Amino acid sequence: MKKKAITPLIAAVLLVIFVLLLFTFQVPQSQVVVVSTFLKPTDTITNAGLYVKWPWPVQSLTRFDQRVQISEDKFSETYLADHSILLANLFVGWRISDGRQFMNVFKNGSTASAQQQLEQILRSAKLAVFAHYGLSDFVNSDATQLKFNEVEKDIQASVDKELAQNNYGIRIEFLGIKQIGLPDSVTKTVFGRMKAERTILINTAQYGGEADAAKIRAAAERQAADVLANAQADATRIEGEGQAEAAKTLAVFQQNPDLAVFQLELAALKSSMNKNTTLFFDETKPPFDIFRKLPASPETK
């Protein structure tokens, strides 16, 4: 009984597997699948999962990568509104938005063909849009004058329009300027100008430094003179205050000016007589007048 049950079970399992393989298919996360019934596209599946289909030749599947592909156009010359020449290339993130349409437009759904087509569209959009902007819109010290984002938006709008008009089944996710440059010959001229600017900067730094240093020193000298003048003024004021304060005491000396004068002269005499003083005197000045008061010697008499 057991033996009899297992054999059909195995057969049933194998049959189920065969049927599943025949009638189901998977759509991975990254793919979009176009289901064709008798070679005519009838359905597009974009969500990952397990799906049912009729076996070949009734229904067949075409798979596309629905992830964002990044492409870029050639680094090529473009003419600007101010007649400048700028080299630029763009990068673009795009994806297949409509698998059926994509399959119809590009032979065998070739991504490489789509990229070529997209590069052509990018190039013509770039040429058209850049022609409306000047060099100062791309490089400018004043950030408000820059129109980098506007240029990118204009190009994307132009590309979107072209893709929609021709119904390529492609959608642009993002677009940007990858690189800008100048023609080879222009870089030589720019180098010449940059070299001249460097020379000016060297001279400016050299002479400017000397001038600035001289200014700093002169200002310092001036400021120091001011400080000293102010100090002298303060000193004069302080002396004046001292004299004013002393003047209050002078009334005391008014009691006897002769004594006051005598005291001052005496003090002056004391302070002026020092070791190096040479003093000449005679007998008429006190205390040497004492010699005149001596009694005469007997011989003198």
Add this chain to the structure above:
Amino acid sequence: MSDHEHHDHPLAPETRDAGSQALSEALRSSFIIVQIAMATLIVVIILSGVFTVGPQEKAVILRFGKPLGEGQKMLLGAGLHWSYPQPIDEIIRIPITEIQKVTSTAGWYQTTPEQELAGTEPPAGPSLDPRTDHYVITADRNIIHTRAFISYRIDDPLTAIFNFASGTNQQFNLAGISNAVQNAANNALVATAARFNVDDILTGKVEEFQEAVAQYVRELAASEHLGVVIEQCQVQSLPPRYLKDDFAAVTAARVNRDKLISDARSDQNHILSQAGATASSITNLAESARVRYVTAIQSDAAAFTNLLSRYESNPQLYMRLELTEALAGALTNVQDKFFLPQRADGKARELRLMLNREPPQPGSAANP
């Protein structure tokens, strides 16, 4: 029927029994083998779902093409894991570390890894071929080389891994998102350099430029829905190789200028501090002179008051005494004293002074 068989083949029952038994044995053996084979197959099928994830990679299980889990839980880290066998589950292995790195290409000259390692540069020419020597144009319309080293982290694995293709193959890896981040860095460098002057990028506002580039890359990563978080953005900028010496000369001149100014400021400090010290000295001297003067006057006044009564009692005597005392003190100190008695004829005596005489040598023969 059975009799007929019995009569025709007298040994048939025994033979049949033996044959049946042998067949039965053979079938039993075969069945056991099939059972063992099936059991082994089931075990193999179960074990085939076991897989390991290495330390430098992550794995995602796609069940019927759909990733299992959400967000960071979708990524299986290093270790042992299990999944259903194909075609139910599919294991996607992604070489991924915590921090991914990418370097911009748009603004840098062509170089090789060997030159990078050796720190050497390709020879400079008087112009730049834009196909090989990439650069950016600054706001003041100069040319410099610049590049950004971006470190980023996968924030949304579903987007970063399954939303960006790497070329035309169907593989899952980080090449697609790496390419997208690199283009964002290129775009950010070109757009940011366009509003900075060359000297700001190279010397004056290096940090500001780097932060502006980082901010631009972050904004692009958000607006382009890259599913990554920009962790770090370091920018390296260089003048064109052809003008390297000219830029170095400017730097040297600026360093020299700064030194001149620094020296001048040092002198300024010295002059001002000296002036301040002198000024303080002047005012302090004046202050002390004032105090001394006032004190002296006050003490003189006090002395005057004390002496007044003595003076008024006999002015002549007082003056004589004071003068004599003062002269006595002076005469004690004075080195040369000459007494000149009056001439007998009463005429004035004539004195002749020799000025600028040699100072007397102490202890000499002439002046013992």
